[in-house]
Structures are given as structure tokens and as C-alpha cells.
Amino acid sequence: xxxxxxxxxxxxxxxxxxxxxxxxxxxxxxxxxxxxxxxxxxxxxxxxxxxxxxxxxxxxxxxxxxxxxxxxxxxxxxxxxxxxxxxxxxxxxxxxxxxxxxxxxxxxxxxxxxxxxxxxxxxxxxxxxxxxxxxxxxxxxxxxxxxxxxxxxxxxxxxxxxxxxxxxxxxxxxxxxxxxxxxxxxxxxxxxxxxxxxxxxxxxxxxxxxxxxxxxxxxxxxxxxxxxxxxxxxxxxxxxxxxxxxxxxxxxxxxxxxxxxxxxxxxxxxxxxxxxxxxxxxxxxxxxxxxxxxxxxxxxxxxxxxxxxxxxxxxxxxxxxxxxxxxxxxxxxxxxxxxxxxxxxxxxxxxx
Amino acid sequence: xxxxxxxxxxxxxxxxxxxxxxxxxxxxxxxxxxxxxxxxxxxxxxxxxxxxxxxxxxxxxxxxxxxxxxxxxxxxxxxxxxxxxxxxxxxxxxxxxxxxxxxxxxxxxxxxxxxxxxxxxxxxxxxxxxxxxxxxxxxxxxxxxxxxxxxxxxxxxxxxxxxxxxxxxxxxxxxxxxxxxxxxxxxxxxxxxxxxxxxxxxxxxxxxxxxxxxxxxxxxxxxxxxxxxxxxxxxxxxxxxxxxxxxxxxxxxxxxxxxx
Numbered sequence: 001x002x003x004x005x006x007x008x009x010x011x012x013x014x015x016x017x018x019x020x021x022x023x024x025x026x027x028x029x030x031x032x033x034x035x036x037x038x039x040x041x042x043x044x045x046x047x048x049x050x051x052x053x054x055x056x057x058x059x060x061x062x063x064x065x066x067x068x069x070x071x072x073x074x075x076x077x078x079x080x081x082x083x084x085x086x087x088x089x090x091x092x093x094x095x096x097x098x099x100x101x102x103x104x105x106x107x108x109x110x111x112x113x114x115x116x117x118x119x120x121x122x123x124x125x126x127x128x129x130x131x132x133x134x135x136x137x138x139x140x141x142x143x144x145x146x147x148x149x150x151x152x153x154x155x156x157x158x159x160x161x162x163x164x165x166x167x168x169x170x171x172x173x174x175x176x177x178x179x180x181x182x183x184x185x186x187x188x189x190x191x192x193x194x195x196x197x198x199x200x201x202x203x204x205x206x207x208x209x210x211x212x213x214x215x216x217x218x219x220x221x222x223x224x225x226x227x228x229x230x231x232x233x234x235x236x237x238x239x240x241x242x243x244x245x246x247x248x249x250x251x252x253x254x255x256x257x258x259x260x261x262x263x264x265x266x267x268x269x270x271x272x273x274x275x276x277x278x279x280x281x282x283x284x285x286x287x288x289x290x291x292x293x294x295x296x297x298x299x300x301x302x303x304x305x306x307x308x309x310x311x312x313x314x315x316x317x318x319x320x321x322x323x324x325x326x327x328x329x330x331x332x333x334x335x336x337x338x339x340x341x342x343x344x345x346x347x348x349x350x351x352x
Numbered sequence: 353x354x355x356x357x358x359x360x361x362x363x364x365x366x367x368x369x370x371x372x373x374x375x376x377x378x379x380x381x382x383x384x385x386x387x388x389x390x391x392x393x394x395x396x397x398x399x400x401x402x403x404x405x406x407x408x409x410x411x412x413x414x415x416x417x418x419x420x421x422x423x424x425x426x427x428x429x430x431x432x433x434x435x436x437x438x439x440x441x442x443x444x445x446x447x448x449x450x451x452x453x454x455x456x457x458x459x460x461x462x463x464x465x466x467x468x469x470x471x472x473x474x475x476x477x478x479x480x481x482x483x484x485x486x487x488x489x490x491x492x493x494x495x496x497x498x499x500x501x502x503x504x505x506x507x508x509x510x511x512x513x514x515x516x517x518x519x520x521x522x523x524x525x526x527x528x529x530x531x532x533x534x535x536x537x538x539x540x541x542x543x544x545x546x547x548x549x550x551x552x553x554x555x556x557x558x559x560x561x562x563x564x565x566x567x568x569x570x571x572x573x574x575x576x577x578x579x580x581x582x583x584x585x586x587x588x589x590x591x592x593x594x595x596x597x598x599x600x601x602x603x604x605x606x607x608x609x610x611x612x
Contacts, residue, residue, distance in 0.1 A: 135474045278396050288560075288604035289396040295585055295604070296399070296478050 002221035005126035016169040023070040028174035031072040037198045042076035046273040050079040050099040057123040059234045081203040082190040083111045089194040115188040119236025124183040144256040146179045155276040184222040210250035222248040354444040357411035361440035370570035372424045383417045399602040408596025421473035430466045485580035487514040490548040493577040497568035504561035513556040544575040555581045557605040567601040
């Protein structure tokens with residue numbers, strides 16, 4: 001389950017953060033930025049919901065057949081895969097929520113199997129993703145992210161300050177800022193029957209949660225941990241779909257902290273959303289509290305694993321089933337009137 | 353069915369005294385191996401971890417794991433009804449709404465029973481990481497309580513500095529400064545009275561006196577306290593409870609914060 005992220009680095013910084021070692025020179029290079037094809041831009045946000053444009057890494061071979069297999073592009077795409085077979089003029093009117101797709105049975109569903117057979121694998125980049133824990137007293141959101149090097153805290157304002165200068169990046173050492181999360185996704189290209197414009201969109205692949213994460217939700221995004229995995233996922237020429245899908249698995253190399261419930265409303269967007277938050281006192285954590293909470297969370301929770309919910313038989317359905325077994329996608333609660341006008345409402349699946 | 357009988361009922365009274373000022377409510381997790389309680393204080397700066405092994409009880413039965421959320425102020429009221437020489441038995445059903453405390457006098461001619469409603473508590477999942485500490489100090493618990501009490505008169509926080517020469521507790525405030533130095537005991541006659549330092553590297557950390565004073569309320573549980581310190585991790589203050597388990601307190605050091 002993954003329906004909300006924080007993605008706050010600007011275009012320049014995110015290119016630096018996504019830099020990779022060139023197979024030719026052994027030096028770090030930044031992916032080439034490619035503007036979206038539909039005129040919409042990437043706007044960094046602490047509260048990034050589906051239907052927005054977020055930067056996605058793809059192999060340069062998608063645009064240029066002669067490109068080296070390691071070369072990459074960074075392009076903003078719409079979160080929520082627009083099925084290639086969708087005929088309506090409104091790209092969002094397909095009535096499915098395609099923000100996630102389950103790794104299990106992915107090849108059985110046309111919406112996802114066609115793009116993956118075309119090699120349309122992408123890596124979704126974000127600071128971290130939010131997940132809501134259901135508690136007796138309500139829901140508590142958490143922000144999940146890669147462990148950061150010493151001195152960088154994802155919950156600190158200074159970590160995400162804008163305008164990183166070139167000192168944080170060099171061809172020799174690469175990026176020295178915060179490590180961004182790299183999530184396995186699929187993208188597709190949809191042609192508007194009205195305007196003939198191409199629209200790039202993507203979905204995030206989900207897998208069963210690792211034991212370390214399962215206390216919060218039984219699904220988690222498929223996170224690619226390390227440059228080799230990212231490279232193999234992107235390089236569709238040398239790594240076929242079945243081998244690439246082996247990279248899609250639960251991982252435990254994540255850290256997290258509780259954040260303010262204000263993230264539940266997509267209208268809220270400020271650095272306050274990623275700060276450490278105490279679920280009991282309802283306040284931001286400061287100083288020693290942060291230290292305590294960071295120290296304690298480093299080990300897996302002792303909570304007994306949740307009872308397995310009955311598996312939803314995805315294969316039975318004709319329509320792509322990107323929903324979790326419990327059909328539970330209210331987490332990013334785009335609550336009726338609170339919802340931004342220009343955003344189409346996130347629809348619930350019809351068949352449940 | 354859960355039942356735990358403790359002939360030395362005063363022990364449970366002391367345990368409650370040792371945690372009730374830090375925690376307003378807590379979950380008691382009962383399993384075959386014993387009882388565990390782990391909770392952060394309301395300010396989220398300290399953590400209490402209590403373990404009572406089943407073999408430390410005079411009778412212990414726990415058919416199914418259960419969690420009992422208790423309001424500690426209510427539990428304190430009940431414990432006040434228990435005489436120091438009385439025997440305590442805790443009882444609960446498998447999926448309990450209430451817990452029963454039964455107090456028996458030594459000669460068995462008086463039995464009182466108190467039933468307390470349980471609370472539905474949201475438990476935070478807390479994992480205490482295994483940590484190698486740079487310094488582990490063992491010292492008389494009474495001495496530690498005394499130092500905390502004395503120094504907290506002068507300032508809100510206390511610096512604990514541990515080196516190969518010994519430990520220095522110091523504070524400063526409006527009226528001035530104070531410090532107490534303890535040297536490692538050279539010849540250990542009585543282990544309970546000794547100051548023993550195991551040091552990998554020297555450590556200096558600052559802590560809020562308020563919490564240390566609260567931890568020192570566990571002094572009646574053990575003649576010895578151990579303090580484990582390392583840079584950038586919480587201090588551990590441990591009181592072993594003879595034959596049955598321990599209570600450990602974790603306290604995050606004070607740090608400079610750009611937020612505040």
C-alpha cells in the first residue's frame with residue numbers, strides 16, 4: 001500500500017540525488033531531465049498524492065534506442081497509471097485506481113502486463129512514503145525512508161532545505177545530500193483521443209510487508225535498495241521482465257517516525273508534515289524526544305503480527321486489481337470538500 | 353486464566369512506587385515466561401522497562417498471553433490497601449475486562465479482594481536496540497538517590513562524566529554550582545557498597561534531574577544501581593529485583609536542538 005509520498009527536492013537537487021555511476025567513465029553522472037509531455041510540471045511537495053506529477057527514472061533507451069544501457073532520464077509523470085486501452089478524453093475517467101499494482105498476479109492483468117512486456121519499468125523517486133497505522137483511537141501516520149548517513153535526519157527542516165549547492169555533488173563522490181527512496185514502478189504512455197497529446201503515467205508496485213514493517217500495514221511499496229537493483233530494474237534490454245520481477249520484494253532497510261495527522265489532508269503542505277511527532281501528546285518532538293524515538297525504532301516492533309486477512313483472489317477479476325486485499329485505499333483521505341478542486345476525486349474500486 | 357501469587361507482597365508495592373510517577377497508565381503483558389511492562393513517559397524522553405519472571409512468583413499460571421492496560425493511579429489506590437506483610441495474588445480471565453488483586457494476611461485470617469477495571473491502551477511498538485555501552489557504573493543505589501536529590505536543588509540538569517578515575521556528577525544553576533565525585537572502590541569487601549566502573553571510553557552526558565529523581569524511587573528494590581552510558585544513546589539506569597527480574601529506565605540525554 002502506498003498512496004502518499006513526500007517529494008520535496010527541486011529539479012536540480014533531485015537530478016543530483018539520482019546520480020549514478022557511468023559504466024564508461026566510472027564517474028557519477030546526473031540523469032537528464034526531460035519535461036513532461038502534457039505540459040504539467042513537477043511541483044515538489046511534502047504531501048504528494050496520486051494524480052500529481054512526480055519525477056520518475058527511466059532508461060534513456062525509451063527515448064533514444066542508441067543510448068547506452070546505463071543512461072537514464074528523469075521525467076515527471078502522473079501518479080496513477082492511465083491504462084493504454086482507456087478511450088475517454090478524460091484521462092482519469094477509467095474508474096480504476098491504478099496508483100498501486102500488486103506484484104502477485106501482475107502479469108495476468110493487461111493494464112500492467114502490456115507495459116512490463118514493453119520494458120516500461122521505472123523507478124519512482126521520493127524522500128519517503130507515508131503509511132497510516134490503524135489504532136483504536138484513530139489513525140497515526142508514519143513517514144518511511146531509507147536510513148540516512150550520520151548527521152542527516154529526515155524529520156529535520158535543514159535536511160530538505162531548498163537550494164542545495166553544487167558542493168553537495170561532484171562527479172567523483174556523487175550526491176552527499178539525503179538518500180532518496182527508490183521504488184519500483186511501471187509506466188505507460190497514453191494518447192489522448194482528443195488532443196493526440198501523449199501522457200506518461202505510472203503506478204507503484206506493492207509487495208507483502210516485511211516483518212519489520214507489517215505492524216503498520218500488510219502491504220508495502222517494492223523498494224529497490226542500491227544502485228545495482230535500480231540499474232537492473234531500469235535496464236529492460238539486458239534484464240527481462242521475469243528477472244526484473246525478482247527484484248520486487250519486501251525489504252527491511254527502512255526507518256520511520258510518527259508524523260502529524262495533518263498529512264491526511266492533501267491541502268496541507270509544509271515541512272511540519274515530515275517532522276517527528278508524538279502520537280500520545282499530539283505535539284512535535286524536540287531534542288531528547290527525537291533522540292529517544294529514533295533510538296527506539298531501530299529495532300523491529302514487538303507487536304504480534306496482524307492476523308492474515310483472507311487473500312483476495314485477484315485473478316478472478318477482469319479488471320486490473322491494484323487494490324489491497326482489504327480494498328483499503330482511504331489512507332490518503334481526500335476528504336470530500338477538503339479536496340483540491342483541480343484534482344479528480346480518487347475513486348473507490350467498483351468491484352469489491 | 354491468569355494467576356500470579358507473590359508471598360512478598362511488599363515487592364509489588366515497591367515496584368508500583370518506582371513507576372507510578374513516570375507513567376500514568378501502562379500495559380502489563382503477561383505470558384508463560386512472566387510479566388513485562390514497557391512504556392514511555394508522557395514526555396517521550398524516558399522509557400520504563402519492567403520484567404518479572406514467572407519463576408520469581410510463588411505461584412504463576414498464564415494459559416494465554418494477555419495484555420492488561422492499567423491506570424497506575426487506580427492501581428496505587430488498591431496497593432495502598434495492601435499491608436506490607438500481606439501476600440498478593442493477581443488474577444484475570446483470558447480476555448479480561450478487569451483484574452483482581454487479592455491480599456491475604458500471613459496467618460490467613462484476613463482476605464481482601466479488589467477488582468479493577470482495565471483500560472484499552474494503544475500500545476506503541478517499542479524496540480530497545482542492543483547497545484554496547486562505553487561506560488557501565490555499578491554503585492550503591494542509596495548513594496545515587498542522594499546525589500540526584502542533592503544536585504537537583506541547584507539546577508534542572510546534571511552532567512554525568514565517567515572516566516577511568518571515577519565518576520563526576522555536576523550541576524549548575526542560579527545560586528551556584530555543585531559536584532560530587534566518586535572514585536572507583538579499590539578493594540571490594542561488600543559488593544553492595546562498591547563503586548565499580550567498566551569503561552571502554554570516557555563519556556560525558558547531560559540529563560534532566562527530574563527524571564533521575566523519578567528513577568531513584570526504585571531504590572528500595574535494590575541496594576545496587578547500574579548506570580550504562582554511551583554518547584548519543586539513552587542512559588540506562590537498572591535496578592535488579594532479587595530473584596524475580598529488574599526495572600530499567602532509559603533516559604535520552606539533553607541535546608542542543610535547532611527546533612526549540
